[in-house]
Amino acid sequence: MKVVKTIDEVRAQVREWRAQGLTVGLVPTMGYLHEGHASLIDASHRDNDRTVVSDFVNPMQFGPTEDLESYPRDIERDAKLVEEHGGDIIFNPEPSEMYHEGFSSFVDMTVLTQELCGLSRPVHFRGVCTVVSKLFNIVKPDRAYFGKKDAQQLAVIRHMVDDLNMDIEIIGCPIVREADGLAKSSRNTYLSEAEREAALVLSKAVFLGMDMVKKGEKDCSAIIGEMKKLIESEPLARIDYVKIVDCATMQQITCLDRPALCAMAAYIGSTRLIDNFFTEDV
Structure with a gap:
């Protein structure tokens, strides 16, 4: 397992694998990996001959008041986890490698991004x-793996792949x-001991909602x-949203009366956490 910093290095390695007839999986992450990420790497290792894990804190997806600078980073820790779970390459570029001077091209979407976290x-x-x-163009994987915790992101990526x-x-x-x-999250590291205990109210709410659905409740x-x-x-929780939405839109x-996602975001102290469940999984 090796850590590479440039797009050229990743492409050269993937070309070599392709010449050998090997399949490639991609696990896009922002690093500071935990067991949730490990499960994605495990799935890719199971399904593909080779696995690329991107480890990049993407500045473009952070707003001006969000936690870009404080977001946890530890590439040595990440490399150990990736190797233990069968990953073959970590792509860990600098922002300047992904967004060169004068970068001005973007991929955007309507409808799916205008609810929940998009608000x-x-x-x-x-x-x-x-x-x-960009990662799909660089790696050209056969399969890419995303966690259902980021359910809106998963829906957006699936829609983008279909549209394009x-x-x-x-x-x-x-x-x-x-x-x-x-729910496992890199942002859990921000929580104090009291906040960590308070954060359990989110999963408790998820389990409560699942139980109501299981018992036949249909009224959202x-x-x-x-x-x-x-x-x-x-007392330490402040709700951003709790909503039930159509899985497709x-x-x-x-x-x-259709496949649905029950999703929430809440602040525990100053830390914003998300959790959810799909009705089809109840």
């Missing part, structure tokens, strides 16, 4: 679509949780109301 993070998905498109006729299979992998239920407002009530009972629905 409070208006530049986020343009940054995601642009960097993922990209010959890549997009694989969504289940949320990986801590033993107490908290009833499910959302109970989930919000639980989150609001935690990311638009809000009122009744569970």
Whole structure:
């Protein structure tokens, strides 16, 4: 396993693999890897002959008041995890390698990006679509792997691949949780001990919503109301949104009469965390 810094290095290695008839998987990440990322690498290692893991904190998807500078980074730690889980290359470029001077081309989307996280993070998905498109062009993988915790991102990437006729299979992998239920996230490292305990209210709300769906509740407002009530009972929590949307369009629905996503974002102290469940998984 090796760490490479340039686009030319990645392309040269992938060309060599292709000449040998090997398949290639890509796991796009922003680094500071945890067990959730490891599950994506495991899936790629299982499905493909070779796996590329991108490790790049993408400045384009951060707003001016967001945590770009403080976002955790540790390439040596990441390299150890990637090697342990069967990855073959880490692509760890500098921002200047991905966005040269004068860079002015972007990949954007409407509809799917205008709800949920798109409301409070208006530049986020343009940054995601642009960097993922670049990674797809650089690596040209057979398959790419994304976690279902970032459910809106997964839907956006799938839609982009379909709209732009990209010959890549997009694989969504289940949320990986801590033993107490908290969804794995690189931003969990921001939490104090008290905030870490308070953050459990998010997964508790997810499990409550899932239980209501399992028992036959179809009224979205009833499910959302109970989930919000639980989150609001935690003094350190501040809700950004709790919504139920159509899986295909990311638009809000009122009744569970189709495949749906129940998604939330909340601040625990100053840290914004997300969690969700798909009704089809209940």
